[in-house]
Amino acid sequence: MAGTIVAGAAVYFGSQQTGLAPVRDTQDANQTGAIVAVNVPDTLSANAMIGKTAYQVKCATCHGENAAGKDGKAPPLVHKIYEPSHHGDEAFQRAAAIGVRSHHWPFGNMPPVDGLTRADVSMIVVYVRELQRSNGIN
Structure with missing residues (x-):
């Protein structure tokens, strides 16, 4: 129980620092498990579109749609x-x-992605950075 409280506090306070809103719609959270609400830009660059496709195949299962995290x-x-x-970028x-x-974060280790x-x-x-900029993260 203490771990759940710590994890919840980390998500809440972490999202408060960025101005990103934690997902509060319980139906949305139950369906997607998103941790934060992400403002998706109306358009993405050509490279970001390529990145989005690769992200959806290799990353979204864990990091959620539009990089919103997954509870x-x-x-x-x-x-x-x-x-x-x-x-x-090299960290990615x-x-x-x-x-x-x-x-x-309290999610455990991330394995390499084959x-x-x-x-x-x-x-x-490129895709993640465009999402970040759209959400005030530069």
């Missing part, structure tokens, strides 16, 4: 913690290639 699975990538000045490359030890090239991850990063 009990993985954190939102549209979050201040993943802004470029804190987690540069390394995460996909070798995995990540759990350190910011079947992604550096070019694939670069396009995914």
